[in-house]
Amino acid sequence: MENWTNAKWCDVANLVLGAFLFASPWMFGFDAGAASRNAYVAGIAIAILAIAALAAFAVWEEWLNLIVGLWTLIAPWVLGFQGNRTAMTIHVVVGIAVAALAAIELWMMSQNPPRLTASG
Template sequence: MRAAPRAHLYRVRRRAASPWPEGRSPKRTVRTGATPVAQGRTRMTHRHHWQDWTFAAIGAWLIVSPWVLGMTAGLAMWSIVALAAIVVALGLVGLAQSGAQDGTDYAVAVIAVLIVAAPWVLGYTGPVIAAWNAVIFGLALAIAALWTHLIPHEGGHA
């Protein structure tokens, strides 16, 4: 005959309730006087703010570049200024956000494609350098916007 199993060997140890997210300890988080749960956070997030600064800087350049490079006023010039103003606004929104927001990055990537296509779609007039300006800085925006989505990285850092 087999001996009856011992019930105490099969008890599962229960962990005490903790305000810290799974795998985190108080030593790994910023000490602000309140627990992460009390602050409304349940998991750690990371935001690459260098991208937001890049969006704002390139957008600001694209706003002033038509006058610096001598573009003639028209639909092409004002469309670049409007798209660049949206990029600046998205960069500032990204700087104001504390958590990772993919929507901002994807929106800038779509606008970057429009900026790159603008010289051919809208028919730039004036110096050829204005068309190259849109292409080069539009590609730079697209690369910055998609950096964390295309480059493999570990631990949330690119």
């Protein structure tokens, strides 16, 4: 664990948030509509991006996580499930957290870009 940077901790947090979002329809009893479908799809996307970033960091993964986080944040209004207060709250909170973590990682990378090494 000596090579664990703050960026990797952000990716672990995103992995947990993605798993939580994916499991939330079962944990909180969402109906089988748009809220559940979006939780499954966005949760899987967030988790896969987090795993990819943990395996081999690339800036594009953080940009995609930012986009998925923002989508998760606005999904209750776009998909029309803002009447389901529990699903809406979970989507908004997870969306804000994922987008914020992605923005923090992007900011950290702009402050301290990874060093390129010559192989050979």
